[in-house]
Amino acid sequence: xxxxLSGRSFLKLLDFSTEEIEYLLTLSRNFKDLKRTGTPHRYxxxxxxxxxxxxxxxxxxxxxEVGAMDLGMGVTYLDPGSSQMGKKExxxxxxxxxxxxxxxxxxxxxxxxxxxxxAAKSGVPVWNGLTDLWHPTQMLADILTVQENFNYDIxxxxxxxxxxxxxxxxxxxxxxxxxxxxxxxxxxxxxxxxASDVVEACEPIAAENGCTITLTQDxxxxxxxxxxxxxxxxxxxxxxxxxxxxxxEQLEPYRVTTQVMELADPSAIFLHCLPSFHDTNTxxxxxxxxxxxxxxxxxxxxxxxxxRSKVFDEAENRMHTIKAVMYATLK
Numbered sequence: 001x002x003x004x005l006s007g008r009s010f011l012k013l014l015d016f017s018t019e020e021i022e023y024l025l026t027l028s029r030n031f032k033d034l035k036r037t038g039t040p041h042r043y044x045x046x047x048x049x050x051x052x053x054x055x056x057x058x059x060x061x062x063x064x065e066v067g068a069m070d071l072g073m074g075v076t077y078l079d080p081g082s083s084q085m086g087k088k089e090x091x092x093x094x095x096x097x098x099x100x101x102x103x104x105x106x107x108x109x110x111x112x113x114x115x116x117x118x119a120a121k122s123g124v125p126v127w128n129g130l131t132d133l134w135h136p137t138q139m140l141a142d143i144l145t146v147q148e149n150f151n152y153d154i155x156x157x158x159x160x161x162x163x164x165x166x167x168x169x170x171x172x173x174x175x176x177x178x179x180x181x182x183x184x185x186x187x188x189x190x191x192x193x194x195a196s197d198v199v200e201a202c203e204p205i206a207a208e209n210g211c212t213i214t215l216t217q218d219x220x221x222x223x224x225x226x227x228x229x230x231x232x233x234x235x236x237x238x239x240x241x242x243x244x245x246x247x248x249e250q251l252e253p254y255r256v257t258t259q260v261m262e263l264a265d266p267s268a269i270f271l272h273c274l275p276s277f278h279d280t281n282t283x284x285x286x287x288x289x290x291x292x293x294x295x296x297x298x299x300x301x302x303x304x305x306x307x308r309s310k311v312f313d314e315a316e317n318r319m320h321t322i323k324a325v326m327y328a329t330l331k
Contacts, residue, residue: 233276
């Protein structure tokens with residue numbers, strides 16, 4: 001029997017089987033081919049979606065908007081100042097209103113409970129564009145990028161996440177690696193390791209799929225022979241500026257440098273979900289350099305700009321994978 005995700009919400013990858021994730025990745029490749037060849041694919045003409053953003057984003061917003069328009073859908077964007085959700089109107093009431101007007105709802109914000117309630121009360125598919133706990137749409141783009149660089153043979157490959165491994169990206173990477181048979185390594189200080197409940201949820205999944213989960217503070221051991229080196233910003237959106245000093249002290253040993261990449265397999269690639277502080281060409285980057293004398297944070301500029309860096313392929317793949325999620329759940 002084929003995979004059928006029609007009417008499903010996309011909230012976290014723990015909710016999806018290996019077969020379902022692989023189906024979404026295959027669908028993503030098909031949509032990428034259609035986009036690249038200029039082949040029209042307005043398969044969802046007449047449908048409308050709404051994007052609810054508590055946290056701003058370049059890639060998530062653009063991927064949903066362009067993807068939806070390519071599929072023939074109408075799109076409404078509501079930023080934090082354009083909706084009463086959580087202020088004058090409860091999440092439940094917002095869900096029941098929007099569910100009567102739209103065929104699908106994207107949410108990008110803070111609490112996982114909010115996106116779960118939207119899904120429970122709206123009556124239409126809801127897609128998690130990011131919460132404090134999970135980032136499932138990013139994972140599909142990441143894995144599609146890995147597949148493209150390893151001839152679609154990723155089982156048994158090793159992905160290392162360097163830095164703040166307790167954040168939503170690292171947690172989600174652990175899940176998707178376990179589901180697809182990739183070894184996952186979290187490399188960072190003990191204080192920044194993934195929560196035990198996530199590790200305990202993923203370990204039996206990894207065992208079933210013939211791969212491993214490793215938590216370590218040893219950079220050389222973690223990266224030796226690895227196929228993917230992945231990192232993310234040291235302070236996540238919504239965290240106070242006061243944590244920068246502590247994070248810099250904790251995470252400088254886990255910066256992705258050319259020496260780190262040399263430890264990895266010769267075919268290894270570098271990934272980052274973006275934005276990245278690899279230079280001082282941003283206001284935050286310049287401010288951190290002025291305050292702490294740090295001009296490159298989670299990754300060296302040389303690594304970010306190297307031939308091994310696939311971060312812009314990864315960013316483009318957000319569009320193709322998000323399109324696959326919307327189509328699969330709305331068709």
